[in-house]
Amino acid sequence: MKLLLTSAGVTNPTILGALAALLGKPITASTALCIPTAQYGHPWLGPGIEAWRFISGRSENPMVDLGWKSVGVLELTALPSIDEERWKPLVRETDVLLAAGGDALYLDHWIRQSGLADMFPSLARTVWVGMSAGSMVMTPQIGREFVGWNSPTGDDSALGRVHFSICPHLAPDGAPGNSLAAAERWAAGIPHPSYAIDDQTAISVTDDAVDVITEGLWRYFPGQAAADVTAGKP
Known part of the structure; x- marks a missing residue:
């Protein structure tokens, strides 16, 4: 599976170009399934109007409304109650999965419970486009600062499809979002590499290739293990 991990969706031409490159064909010739599940676990989002806005392409975060050949809904909480034959072929045939923001641990739980996680190794040509929590869910852990919904494991671990963690919504001091100082405090609790990225x-x-696609601000943190080696600690 190919990943495009965003903070706020496909917000500029550079990110849009990266998405087209991952697809290997025009967006207008590509099929999509949107996944609103993460929003239900977040107290500020859903269920309700925000989930509807994401699904209908009327949110402020460009994902569903990019001009896809077709867009469907893949609601993960429903999948365990229906036959696999009704949804797994649809996933295999779809070009891109669009994962909304919300609560990353809630999304992690339902990716596993639904059986979608078991399909990931077979989805080599599929592109996963995540927004905020939809990106963080692919990391080894999200950091205690982002824990809202308490997972059955009791920790902040996620899917671990990549080797780094993500702090989304990096913003200049005083602007809405996560300040650089807050991102640095978050990164201090992450033992492996991590990135703080803004909405651009x-x-x-x-x-194994990891590329930062940006028209904005971002920071890379090497992780505590690398910092210990640099400092000469055993």
């Missing part, structure tokens, strides 16, 4: 930035992942 995304991270593209193909095989």
